[in-house]
Amino acid sequence: GDSVTQMEGPVTLSEEAFLTINCTYTATGYPSLFWYVQYPGEGLQLLLKATKADDKGSNKGFEATYRKETTSFHLEKGSVQVSDSAVYFCALRSNFGNEKLTFGTGTRLTIIP
Amino acid sequence: EAGVAQSPRYKIIEKRQSVAFWCNPISGHATLYWYQQILGQGPKLLIQFQNNGVVDDSQLPKDRFSAERLKGVDSTLKIQPAKLEDSAVYLCASSLAPRGRYEQYFGPGTRLTVT
8 A cells, every 4th residue: 555654753953954854655656745744733734745756846945856766755955944843744645546645654853043 | 714623622531431523624625534643653544524425434443433524514523432542633634625636734633642
């Protein structure tokens, strides 16, 4: 079945550092890929998405590129801020059946000033 | 636009007791999802409704969990009787439609602790 493997956390970085959170997936066909963010006490929010190979999703300075050859969708940001502290989830949506979301285990990111 | 509403936000019960969670999706959203998020894991889909019909409940433990979406709007998820391993955050999400480019919008969740 479909699965998502995410970089284990927690990750602690200093403000303005470069961020990479790795994500790889296993799926049949060509799924859509997502990054969700969960701020403390809040629900999941869609951060960015990509629906086909080589697409780049971007939002709030975060980027991720759909790499079919490596089945990866790594999240990057050039200069993190304290406000980026949250839990980040990589997810895929199958293009078959009811197209449900399959999530990774999440990576907790803490940015220190 | 109001988001997905859930209540209660927190609930503590003893094992073998019953509990119910309520979700009000975004107005006009036909598809509603319940997820279970155990600490340290990603959300896992329990059940998906399209209007008031069930699309997928393959991962719902039907011996103790039940869900309904009367009139195709609000939904209730019930656990009876609860077990210790049911301690988790229960997330409700909704979308305009189940397929294609429609985004799922998540509520804040209900954190359940079973003692």
